[in-house]
Amino acid sequence: MINTKYYIFVRVGTLRARFRNRMLRSNQLITSTPKLLRKFFSSKSSSVLHRPSSEELEITERSKNLLVMASSCKIKDQFHEFFPEMLRCLKNSPPLHKLPSMQEWVEKIVEYNLKGGKMNRGMAVVESFMILKNHQVSEEEKNTAIALGWAVEMLQAFFLVADDIMDGSLTRRMKPCWYRTNNLGVKAFNDSILLESLIYQIVSSYCKNQHYYLPVLELFHDVTMRTSLGQAMDLHSAPNPNEAPDLSKFTVETYDAIVKYKTAYYSFYLPVAVAMRLAGIQDNDLLKRAEDILLPMGRFFQVQDDYLDCFGDPEITGKIGTDIEDGKCSWLIVTALPMCDSAQRQLIEAHYGLKNTESVNLVKSLYQQFDIPKLYTEYEERSYKELTQMIEGIKHQLPTSIFQGFMEKIYKRLN
Numbered sequence: 001m002i003n004t005k006y007y008i009f010v011r012v013g014t015l016r017a018r019f020r021n022r023m024l025r026s027n028q029l030i031t032s033t034p035k036l037l038r039k040f041f042s043s044k045s046s047s048v049l050h051r052p053s054s055e056e057l058e059i060t061e062r063s064k065n066l067l068v069m070a071s072s073c074k075i076k077d078q079f080h081e082f083f084p085e086m087l088r089c090l091k092n093s094p095p096l097h098k099l100p101s102m103q104e105w106v107e108k109i110v111e112y113n114l115k116g117g118k119m120n121r122g123m124a125v126v127e128s129f130m131i132l133k134n135h136q137v138s139e140e141e142k143n144t145a146i147a148l149g150w151a152v153e154m155l156q157a158f159f160l161v162a163d164d165i166m167d168g169s170l171t172r173r174m175k176p177c178w179y180r181t182n183n184l185g186v187k188a189f190n191d192s193i194l195l196e197s198l199i200y201q202i203v204s205s206y207c208k209n210q211h212y213y214l215p216v217l218e219l220f221h222d223v224t225m226r227t228s229l230g231q232a233m234d235l236h237s238a239p240n241p242n243e244a245p246d247l248s249k250f251t252v253e254t255y256d257a258i259v260k261y262k263t264a265y266y267s268f269y270l271p272v273a274v275a276m277r278l279a280g281i282q283d284n285d286l287l288k289r290a291e292d293i294l295l296p297m298g299r300f301f302q303v304q305d306d307y308l309d310c311f312g313d314p315e316i317t318g319k320i321g322t323d324i325e326d327g328k329c330s331w332l333i334v335t336a337l338p339m340c341d342s343a344q345r346q347l348i349e350a351h352y353g354l355k356n357t358e359s360v361n362l363v364k365s366l367y368q369q370f371d372i373p374k375l376y377t378e379y380e381e382r383s384y385k386e387l388t389q390m391i392e393g394i395k396h397q398l399p400t401s402i403f404q405g406f407m408e409k410i411y412k413r414l415n
């Protein structure tokens, strides 16, 4: 028995766990003994959220294949299972109550635009909340966290529907962008507004009588404003159609401001801040400490997004890039510009921001010439190390697994 090796199929969703100094990836098959497995699941350093019960770890000679369902998977399943309940609640909300045709329309918008993404933001609310509460939560508390997770995904859908119209994108999450369906065109803007209003239906339906209702509401309002400001900066830094780009706008400082506002607040700070309020944390200093790590993490995420826009595989990212065509202030252009000689600068001035394949390819070949993919890999490594250190620095104030969980989900991501 002692020397028997057991196969264990670690299902940890996108979360990765450390096992005997090795990083495990999701769905990786490893061999182990019951004793080691017990040790693994009881160690605090493992980032697996769900520690299987002793029965779950009971391995018999007959069942050598042990399927360990780590709880990020379990939570993800619960998160998805809650979707119909949330939808029912929205359709029964007073404004929609007597409008059956609009109930159907809302269902259609929500089904199309809330599903198919990575769900990083929504899941982060639930996972952070569980960690802050030491996994000691009632079913009701967990459902409130899940509902608020969906509210954050609703905010994401609201911004993405508008973003795709403004950026002239073609696909999102492997499907045509919403505005390109149902003969919508610019009419989709109203659906974006509708999606925003649904955030507040969720928040009030699930939190109205709670002490954290007002702080959570304020968080959503404040972060929405910041994100719209970021989107405005993003749009204003790009040239108008048929105009040459103003290359003086493409600086690291401008880039940092854009991505902090358009991405970091709503994608990283918001989910954790919501979870903290939900867990009853009222100390604003603590929220600030979390923000100090989450905003740089958001920058890291947007740099990845910019890289994938140009060098990612649309079959994996689910979206076809438009940053060069749109003349966006992306990490790639901000990194490439200082390396340009005057001829290369002229090439960018002439071709950046044009919607034709030839111009796009000229810009891309310049990126290749500058070894941007290599610079990106170096940035990713360096940034990962810096963020890991920052996380280490707050271990006495906040549970580090909240931030590590986020980090493990996005490091070296391809979508």
Ligand code: IPE
Pocket: 116, 117, 118, 119, 120, 156, 173, 262, 263, 267, 301, 302, 305, 415
């Ligand atoms: C896309 O976000 C918008 C950005 C802020 C870069 P995600 O890459 O998280 O998109 P989904 O929700 O997983 O589709």
Ligand code: IPE
Pocket: 159, 160, 163, 164, 167, 169, 227, 231, 262, 263, 305, 309, 319
């Ligand atoms: C979008 O950034 C950020 C928001 C939606 C607020 P991008 O414009 O880069 O997003 P993608 O690449 O289309 O997802």
Ligand code: MN
Pocket: 163, 167, 234
């Ligand atoms: Mn955009």
Ligand code: MN
Pocket: 305, 306, 309
């Ligand atoms: Mn992008």
